[in-house]
Amino acid sequence: MQQRSLGLTGLQVSRLGLGTMTWGRDTDEHEARDQLVAFVEAGGSLVDTAPVYTEGRSERLLGSLLGDVVRRDEVVLATKGGLEAHRGGVRVSTARGALLAGLDASLQRLGVDHVDLWQVHTWHDGAPLEETLHALDLAVTSGRASYVGVSNYTGWQTAQAATWQRAVPGRVALASTQVEYSLLHRGIEDEVLPAAQALGLGVLPWSPLARGVLTGKYRTGIPADSRAAVDEYAPYMDPYLDERAAGIVGAVCRAADGLGWSPLQVALVWVRDRPGVTSPIVGARTAAQLRVALDVEGLALPSEIADALDDVSAD
Secondary structure (H helix, E strand, O other): OOEOOOOOOOEEEEOOOOEEOOOOOEEEHHHHHHHHHHHHOOOOOEEOOOOOOOHHHHHHHHHHEEEEEEEEEEEEEEEEEEOOOEEEEEEEEEOHHHHHHHHHHHHHOOOOOOOEEEOOOOOOOOOOOHHHHHHHHHHHOOOEEEEEEOOOOOOHHHHHHHHHHOOOOOOOOOOEEEEOOOEEHHHHHHHHHHHHHHOOOEEEEEOOOOHHHHHEEEEOOOOOHHHOOOOOOHHHHHHHHHHHHHHHHHHHHHHHHHHOOOOHHHHHHHHOOOOOOOOEEEEEEOOOHHHHOOOOOOOOOOOHHHHHHHHHHHH
C-alpha cells in the first residue's frame, strides 16, 4: 500500500487507515485479530482508535494485539482525547488536566509508552483553546505522543488552532485533522479542506462510506442486521437515507457496474484520491468486509466517472 506524508510532517502513513470504533462490541477479539493481520499484510499502517470507542474496550483490544499479532513498530498508532464514556453517557472536556489524564489512561489501555498521533476529539467551549493546545505541546515534549492533531473542527476552528501553533515559538505544529467526508457529506470542502491545505495539515476522513450507505446495502430497504435497524444508531443513519442520498448511491452503483467494481470500492477510491486527503479511516465489522476495502489499492477512478460523481453529489 502506498504511504503518504501526514501534512507537512515526516510521519508516513498508509493511504487507507484502519478504524476500530466497533472493536469490543460488534467486532470480537477474533475478528479484530484477523482485521489487523489483513491490514498490516496489505501494507496498511495507520490504526485509529479513541477512549470513547466501546467505553475503552477498543483501546484495550488493540493493545492486546500489539506485540502479539503485529509488532508495535509496524503500525502508526493513533488515538484521541477529550471524549470519554461516563455513567452510561459521554463526558466532554478539553481542559489540559482532563486531556493529559485521558492520554495516560489511553496509554495504559493500549499497553504502550507513547502513541504516534494524538488528536483532540472535538472542539469544546468549556476550556480556552490555548489551554487545549498546551496539552498537545506537553504530550509531545513529555514523549507521550510523537505528533498531534485535531478532529471534528470546523474551518475557522481548524485555522485558529493551526495558526496559533505555528505562530508561537516552541509550540508543536498540528499534523492533521480528522473529519467526516464522503460522497454524501462534502461540506468540509467549503472551509475545512482549504484551511487544512493552506496550513499544511493532513486530512483523515472518517465515515468515507457514509455509515455504510454507499455500499448500496440500503437500496431496497433496511437490513435487519444493519445499524439503521438498531434504535441506538437509527438517528445517525436517517440523514443518509433520504431521496438525495438514494440518487447518489444509485450513481455509485451504476459506476460500479460499469467498472466491474463494488459500490464500496467506487466510493472509497473517490474519497481517497480527493485533493488534500491523506488517509480515509475505514471501519469494518468483519475481516471479510475489510478485505474488500483493501482491494482498492490498485484501483483509480477514470476522470469522467469521478467528474460525474462530483456533479451528482454536489450540494
